[in-house]
Amino acid sequence: MVSATRRAFLRGAGVTGVAGSAVLLGACGGKSQPATGSVPTATAANPSVDVDILNRALDVENTAIAVYTAATKVLPADALALAKIILGQEMAHADALTKAVQQIGGTPNQPKGDYTSAIGQPKSQADMLRAAEMIENTAVTAYLDAIPKLTDPKLRQTVASILTDEAEHLSVLRERLGLPPVPAAFVRGTA
């Protein structure tokens, strides 16, 4: 079941008319592969497929930038320093994705004007950190689903390096929220 907050967040991430995070995953490349013994082969290089996947990743990054920009306005000094570091890294990801889209002949998606639904109305530091945790989980889930769909191995490497950074953000945020920073052996964007 997807909570109202989660639905609002997904709308803020540029995913409209959806019932839950699975649709965002689909938007980033389809449902996850079942853990079977079958070994399908990745498709041949297809720039238009990669542009679409990267642009949807860019939408998620732009939402993250909006969330952390809002966070820098409300968090106290110690958490502010962390939010600024993460904001800088999300901006670097957005910049890299924008350049990647351009390099393969696509037009990068632009930030949307309003991210209110993604940010919500945080009343405390914990609220803000939870909003940040939510965007990081969404980003991790989206990148994990995008990786097998990307047709260019170099782009897969770039996206995997971003995914790993988002997973690191999750660990730091979870620690701030009093949660285990590394709760599982496989990062799947659900914790």
Added chain:
Amino acid sequence: MNPPSRRELLRRGATASLVPLLLYVRTAFAEAQSDAGVIAGAVGLEEVAVFAYDAALKTRLLDGPTTQLLQRVKSHEEAHLGVLKAALQRLGGTAPPAPASPTASKLLAPLAKAKSQKDVLAFAIALETATVAAYYDAQGKLKSPELLRTSAEVMANEGQHLVVLRKALGRPQLPNAFETGKPSP
């Protein structure tokens, strides 16, 4: 993509005793030309990681919280190993033999020389960083969507290990926007 040479690792600041381990990890996938080859390399890599954390936990240099931390990280490496071995079996590949002495003693030389908890944590950070770099390479080689996803899930977890190990050692937890396990160009 060529793995770094011994000289290159030393130039980047690795201590001489760390070089055999870093070379072992960073070359895990170097010769692999198929998914089975990459996964066999990953199995070997995770075996070494489990082996290394086991040795680290036996150094008697760790306090309680750090012992718990390394036990948790070791349990994750064991979980990776189990899933990767199962994947390799499905692919019809053969797992590499676990490192035996004297290879093992050479790989774990930094732990034999460790004098403090800080030394052990620095060893663990070097191991995890090299592991992230190996999985980053794997993303450029694997073909199966299922294995790409599993490999990415593991790579992200190794990055999370880096976050907690860096904190334990008093280092910045988030130094890189792109966690490749390699030095910035």
